[in-house]
Amino acid sequence: MWLIRRFGGLFGMIAVVVFFAASLPETFLTLRNWLNIGQQISMLAVIAATMTVVMVMGDFDLSVGSMASLSGIVAATLFVQDWSIPAAVAAAVAVGLAGGLFNGIIVSLVGILPFVGTLATLTVFSGLAFLISDGRTIFGRDIPAPFGDFARGGPPLASVDDRVLLLPNLVIVAALVVLVVWVVLEQTTYGRRLYAIGGNREAARLAGVPVRTLRLTAFAFTGVGAALAGLMYASRVASANPTQGDGLMLTAIAAVFLGMTLTRDGQPRVLATLVGVVVLGVLDNGLTQMRVDSYVREVLVGTIILIAVGLSALGRDGLVRR
Amino acid sequence: MTQFDLTHIGRCFGAVTALDDVSLTLSSGEVHALMGENGAGKSTLIRILAGLDRPDTGWLALDGTALPRNSPASIRAAGLRFIHQELHAVSGLSIAENMHLDHPYPRRLGLVNWRALNTAAAQALGRLGLGRLDPRRPMSDLGPGDQMLVRIAATLIGDGPSAPWLYVMDEPTAALTSEESERLFDVIGDLTRQGAGILYVSHRMPEVLRLADRVTVLRDGHRVSTQPLSETSQQTIIEQMTGRDLSGLFPDRHGDQAPGPEVLSVVGLRAGRVISADLSVRAGEILGVAGVAGSGRGALLQAIVGAIPAEAGTVAVNAVRVRGSPAEAWRHGIAYVPRERRSQGLMLGRAIFENVALPHLGALARAGLFLNHGRQRRLARDLGRAVTLKAASVDQSCRELSGGNQQKVLFARALAGNPRVLLLDEPTRGVDIGARFEIYRLIHRLSAQGIAILMASSDLPEIIGLCDRIAVMRDGRVAETLDAEGLSEAALLARFYHIDKTEQVA
Numbered sequence: 069m070w071l072i073r074r075f076g077g078l079f080g081m082i083a084v085v086v087f088f089a090a091s092l093p094e095t096f097l098t099l100r101n102w103l104n105i106g107q108q109i110s111m112l113a114v115i116a117a118t119m120t121v122v123m124v125m126g127d128f129d130l131s132v133g134s135m136a137s138l139s140g141i142v143a144a145t146l147f148v149q150d151w152s153i154p155a156a157v158a159a160a161v162a163v164g165l166a167g168g169l170f171n172g173i174i175v176s177l178v179g180i181l182p183f184v185g186t187l188a189t190l191t192v193f194s195g196l197a198f199l200i201s202d203g204r205t206i207f208g209r210d211i212p213a214p215f216g217d218f219a220r221g222g223p224p225l226a227s228v229d230d231r232v233l234l235l236p237n238l239v240i241v242a243a244l245v246v247l248v249v250w251v252v253l254e255q256t257t258y259g260r261r262l263y264a265i266g267g268n269r270e271a272a273r274l275a276g277v278p279v280r281t282l283r284l285t286a287f288a289f290t291g292v293g294a295a296l297a298g299l300m301y302a303s304r305v306a307s308a309n310p311t312q313g314d315g316l317m318l319t320a321i322a323a324v325f326l327g328m329t330l331t332r333d334g335q336p337r338v339l340a341t342l343v344g345v346v347v348l349g350v351l352d353n354g355l356t357q358m359r360v361d362s363y364v365r366e367v368l369v370g371t372i373i374l375i376a377v378g379l380s381a382l383g384r385d386g387l388v389r390r
Numbered sequence: 391m392t393q394f395d396l397t398h399i400g401r402c403f404g405a406v407t408a409l410d411d412v413s414l415t416l417s418s419g420e421v422h423a424l425m426g427e428n429g430a431g432k433s434t435l436i437r438i439l440a441g442l443d444r445p446d447t448g449w450l451a452l453d454g455t456a457l458p459r460n461s462p463a464s465i466r467a468a469g470l471r472f473i474h475q476e477l478h479a480v481s482g483l484s485i486a487e488n489m490h491l492d493h494p495y496p497r498r499l500g501l502v503n504w505r506a507l508n509t510a511a512a513q514a515l516g517r518l519g520l521g522r523l524d525p526r527r528p529m530s531d532l533g534p535g536d537q538m539l540v541r542i543a544a545t546l547i548g549d550g551p552s553a554p555w556l557y558v559m560d561e562p563t564a565a566l567t568s569e570e571s572e573r574l575f576d577v578i579g580d581l582t583r584q585g586a587g588i589l590y591v592s593h594r595m596p597e598v599l600r601l602a603d604r605v606t607v608l609r610d611g612h613r614v615s616t617q618p619l620s621e622t623s624q625q626t627i628i629e630q631m632t633g634r635d636l637s638g639l640f641p642d643r644h645g646d647q648a649p650g651p652e653v654l655s656v657v658g659l660r661a662g663r664v665i666s667a668d669l670s671v672r673a674g675e676i677l678g679v680a681g682v683a684g685s686g687r688g689a690l691l692q693a694i695v696g697a698i699p700a701e702a703g704t705v706a707v708n709a710v711r712v713r714g715s716p717a718e719a720w721r722h723g724i725a726y727v728p729r730e731r732r733s734q735g736l737m738l739g740r741a742i743f744e745n746v747a748l749p750h751l752g753a754l755a756r757a758g759l760f761l762n763h764g765r766q767r768r769l770a771r772d773l774g775r776a777v778t779l780k781a782a783s784v785d786q787s788c789r790e791l792s793g794g795n796q797q798k799v800l801f802a803r804a805l806a807g808n809p810r811v812l813l814l815d816e817p818t819r820g821v822d823i824g825a826r827f828e829i830y831r832l833i834h835r836l837s838a839q840g841i842a843i844l845m846a847s848s849d850l851p852e853i854i855g856l857c858d859r860i861a862v863m864r865d866g867r868v869a870e871t872l873d874a875e876g877l878s879e880a881a882l883l884a885r886f887y888h889i890d891k892t893e894q895v896a
Contacts, residue, residue: 255761257751264748267737274697274728274735275749275803276720333739333787 077329077376081347088354095357099226100233107219107304109349110242111136111297116320116341117242117249118293121286122182123324123336124253125265127175129290130186132320134194135167136298136313141197143215143299144206144308153215161295167193168291172284190317197310207307216306238300245293249338252289262286263335322373323348329380392418392453392555392587394468399448401434408434409445412613414606418555421578421588423602423619427631427850430608432591436560439589440472441465469555471545473562479529479537486511486525489544514546517584518577535570538562539577556587563597564684575601593682595624595887607631624887625880632850632879640830640855649675649858653842654694654724654811659703661693665866667703671811671842676833678853678874679846681863682886687846688729690863691813694844695719695726707811720749725804727797729815729846735800736788743770743784746802753807773802778828794825801832812836814845818852830856850879864888 088096095101115132122129139160146156167189174185222234253259264272265279273279297316302308326347327340351372355365394416401409409431416422426432437443439450441462450457452468479488487495489511496506511525520539529537545554559578563571578588578601592598598605599619606616607630614630615622650673659667663686671677679687692698694705696714705712707722719726728734736745747754747766754765770784779798781791788796797817804812817833818826833856837843847853853860857874862885872885 256759257755257761258759260744260751260761261748263740264737264744267740268733268735270734271728271736272748274695274716274726276717277748278715278717335739 077326077380080376081343084347084350084354088350088357092354092357096354098228100228101353103225103233103236103239105346105349105353106239106242107236108353109345110236110238111300111304112316112319112323112349113242113342113345114245114293114297114300115290115316116323116345117246117338118289119320120324120327120336120338120341121249121253121262121289123266123321124259124262125283125286126269127182127283127286128186128321129168129171129182129287129294130317131167131171131190131193132290132294132297133313133315133317134190134197135164135291135294136301136316137308137310138167138193138197138200138313139164139295139298140302140308140312141201141206141310143302144211145200147212147215148206148210153212157299160299161292164291164293164295164298165288166291168288168294169284171291172287175287176280176283194310194314201308201310203310205307205309211302211306211308215303219300219304219306238304241296241300245296246338246342249289253338258282266335319348325377326373329376334380392469394470394556394587395451395454396435396439397448397451399435399438399445401438401443401445407611409438410611411447412608412611413448414613414616416556416587416589418585418587419582420603421582421590421601423598423605424589424591424608425593425598425605425627425631426608430631431611432608434611435608436472436558436591439465439470439558469553471554471557473538473542473557473559479541481528481530483529484526485515485523485529485532485540488529489514489525489540489547491544493547510547511543514543515540517546518543518580520577533567533570535566535573538566538570539573542577542581555585556589557581558589558591560591561593561683562590563592563594571597595627598627599624628880628883632883640852649673650840653708654844655704655706655709656694657704657706659690659693659700659705661689661700661703662698663689663866664693664698667693667863667868669844669861669868669871671844673810673840673842674837675859676837676843676845676857677871678857678860679844679863679868680848680850680853680860680882680886683848685863685886686866687848687863688815689866690868691726691815691844691846695724695813697726720807723807723810724813725749725807725809725811726813727800727804727815727817729819731793731796731800731820736796738789739787741785741787742774742779742781742791742799743767745788745799746770746773746784746806749803750806769806770802773805774798776805777801777832792825794821794829797821797825797829798832801829805836809841812841812843814843814847816847816849817845818847818849850882854879854882862886 115136119129119132142163143156143160146159151159171186171189174180175182218237222237222240224232225235226233253262261272261277261282264277265282269279298313301312305312323344324336324341326344328334328336330340330343331337348369351369352365355368360368396412396414399409399412412431412435424432434443438445438460441460441464444460450460457464457468480491486508490507496503496510508525515521515523515525518539520543523536523540529540532540542557562574566574582588590598590601602619604616604618605622605627607614607627609631652670653673654669654671656667656669667690669677679690681687689698693700696712696716696719699714707724710722712719712722712724716726732738743766747769752758754762754769756762767784774781774784777798779802780795788799791799814833818829821829833843845853845857854874854877859871860874860877860882861868861871863869864886870885872882
C-alpha cells in the first residue's frame with residue numbers, strides 16, 4: 069500500500085509512456101515527437117508552474133485562462149496600432165501583473181474566497197478581451213512576422229535525415245519560467261513562507277509571517293504567468309482571439325493535482341507539477357497519434373486524472389486508519 | 391424521584407490516572423455542582439457521562455438499573471442532555487427549525503407542516519418562560535445567551551419515553567453576559583421546579599453558591615467530598631479544590647540574581663477581551679498571568695504579540711514601541727509560544743527544522759533572500775539539544791512527535807531569534823509529567839539568561855511554583871499583581887473571585 073501511495077503515480081506514468089512506445093513504435097519515441105510534445109505543452113507548463121505558487125498556500129486562481137486570452141488580445145491590438153513588438157509584449161505582461169495583483173487584493177485584503185473572487189475576475193478578464201477585440205480574431209498582416217516566427221524558431225539541436233531539428237523557443241521560455249518558480253518556491257525565504265501559509269495559516273501569522281502581503285503578491289505570479297502563456301499561444305498561432313486561452317485553466321489545475329500525487333507529503337511542488345504537465349501532454353500526443361477521437365480523448369484524460377488523484381487520496385486515508 | 395448513579399468510576403490514560411474510584415449520585419429536582427481545578431478530572435468524568443469515553447472500572451445506572459452499554463445513544467435514552475459552552479446553531483435557519491434539528495419535522499402529506507413546527511417550538515419555549523422569543527425569527531438574531539436557552543428548550547420537544555430529566559451544563563456561562571446568565575439561572579430554576587436535575591460544572595464560585603443544592607469537589611482524579619451547600623462554604627470548597635502536593639516538581643531557582651532593568655512594558659492596553667492591562671517585566675523575571683477561564687489571560691498575550699489589534703495603549707520592548715502585528719513583535723525580540731500547539735503553533739505536516747526556522751527565515755538566509763538549508767538544520771539541531779527535544783532527526787515531521795516534544799519545537803522556535811521577551815500561553819497544556827519538569831527547568835534557565843518571561847497558566851501550582859510575581863486578571867483587567875513567594879493556592883484562587891478576607895483562607 070505504501071509503495072502504491074508513494075510511487076503508484078510514477079509507475080502509472082511510466083506505464084503510459086511504455087504503452088505508447090509499444091503502440092507507436094515508429095514515431096513515439098523519436099526526438100522529433102518529443103520536441104513536438106515540448107512545444108505543445110510549453111504554455112500549459114508556464115501556467116501550471118505559476119499556479120503552483122498560489123496552490124502551495126492552499127489558494128488557486130481560476131482567472132488564468134481568460135487572462136491568457138486577454139494578454140494575447142492586448143498585444144495583438146497594440147500591434148494593429150503599430151506598437152513595436154517589445155513594447156506591446158511588455159504592455160501585455162503589465163496587464164497580467166495588474167490583473168494578478170487585483171486578484172491578490174480581493175483575495176487577501178478584501179477577504180473574498182479565491183474560488184469566488186477569481187471566478188468573478190475570470191468573467192471580467194474574458195469580457196475585457198471581447199470588448200477590446202470586438203469579438204474578432206486578430207490575425208494575418210496585423211501580426212508582425214517576427215512575433216509569429218518566434219514560436220517556430222529556436223536554436224538548432226540535431227539533424228535527423230538531413231533535416232535540422234530546432235529546440236523550440238517556447239520550450240526555452242517555459243523552462244526558464246519553471247526554473248524561476250523553482251528558485252522562488254524552493255530556494256528563497258519568500259517561497260518557504262508561502263509553504264508555511266499553506267501548512268498552517270494561523271500558526272504562520274503568529275510566527276510573524278506577513279500573511280496578507282505574501283498572499284497578495286503571490287497572485288502576481290499567476291497573473292504574469294498567464295499573460296506570458298497567452299503571448300506564447302498568440303505567437304504560436306500568429307493570431308489572437310478572445311477565447312483561445314480558455315482551456316488552459318482547468319488543465320493547469322489538473323497538472324498541479326497530478327503532481328501532488330507524486331510528492332512525499334502531498335504538497336504542490338513545481339517540479340512535480342512539471343511531471344504532471346508532461347504526462348498530460350504525452351497522453352494528448354499519444355492518443356492523437358493513435359487517432360483516438362478528441363471527445364473520447366477528453367473522457368480518457370479526465371478518467372485518468374480521477375484515478376490518479378483518487379488512488380493517492382485512498383492511500384492517504386488508509387494510512388490514517390492504521 | 392429519578393436518580394442516576396455513577397459508581398466506582400476509574401479511568402487511566404497510560405500511566406496517568408484521570409479518575410480513581412469516583413462515585414456520584416444525580417437526582418431529579420436538584421442542582422448538583424461539580425468543581426475542581428484544571429486537571430482534576432472533570433472533563434474525563436463528563437466525557438464518560440456523555441457516553442463518549444468508557445470507564446476502566448465502575449458503572450452507570452438509572453434508578454438502580456445499570457446501563458447495558460455506555461454509548462451516547464443509551465445515555466440519551468436514559469434522559470440525559472448536554473448543554474455545552476460552544477453553541478452549535480445553524481444561524482441561517484429559524485429558531486423553530488434549530489429546535490427541530492435532532493427531531494423529525496412535523497409533516498402533513500409528506501411536506502413540512504410549518505404551523506405545527508412553530509407551535510411545537512413556541513410551546514417548548516413557553517414552558518421555560520421564553521414566550522418573548524418568536525420561533526419564526528432567524529437564529530442569527532439571538533445573542534449567545536438566548537441561543538443557549540433555545541437549545542435547552544429544544545430538549546423539551548417531544549421525545550416520548552426517553553424524555554429528558556437530567557441536564558449536564560459544562561461552563562454554560564463562559565460566553566454569556568451577566569444579564570444572559572441571569573436568564574439562564576431563571577430557566578434552571580424553572581427546570582428544577584418541573585422536576586429536572588442539573589449537573590452544573592463551573593469555575594465560577596458565585597454561580598455555584600447561588601444555584602447549587604449539593605457540591606462535589608474533585609481533585610487529582612479523586613472525589614474529595616460531596617456535601618449539601620448548607621454544610622459547606624466557599625472557603626471549604628476552595629481548600630478542597632487546592633492542596634495538591636507538588637513539592638519537588640518545581641526546580642530551585644539557581645543563581646537567584648536580582649532582576650535586571652525593565653524589558654517589557656505594557657501601558658493601558660485594550661484589545662478584544664482585554665479591557666485594560668498595565669504590566670512591566672524585567673530582565674530575568676518571570677511574571678505569571680492568572681485568572682479564571684474567560685478573564686482574558688490568554689487574550690492578553692495575544693494582544694501583546696499583536697495577534698489581536700490594540701484599540702488603545704502601548705507595548706514597548708526596551709522602551710521602543712512595538713506596533714501591532716506578530717511580524718513586528720518578532721522583529722522586536724518578542725517570541726510567542728501559543729496555547730493551541732496544533733492549530734496556532736505548528737505546521738504539523740512539515741519537518742522540525744522548518745517549524746523552528748519559520749519566524750527567522752529572513753535572518754537565516756543568504757543575502758536576506760536565498761535559503762540556507764544547512765544553517766536551518768544546524769540551528770534546529772543545536773536548539774533541539776538545548777530544549778532536550780527527542781526526535782529521530784530534524785527532518786522528522788512534527789505530526790509524529792509527542793505533545794511534550796511538539797511543545798519543545800515551539801520553544802526552540804521561540805529561542806532561535808535570541809528573544810528578549812518570551813510569551814508563554816499554557817506552556818505545559820497536554821504535556822506529560824516528565825516533559826513538564828523539563829519545560830519548567832528550561833523556563834528557569836531562560837530566565838537566568840536574562841530573558842523577560844510572561845506566562846499565562848490555568849495551573850495554580852505551576853504558576854505559583856514558577857513565577858516571581860503573578861498578575862491576576864478579572865473580567866479583562868489586570869486587577870492586581872501579587873508576589874508569588876509564600877502565596878498559597880487557596881489565597882490565589884480567592885483573588886480570582888475577588889474575596890477580600892484572604893487571611894482566613896490562607
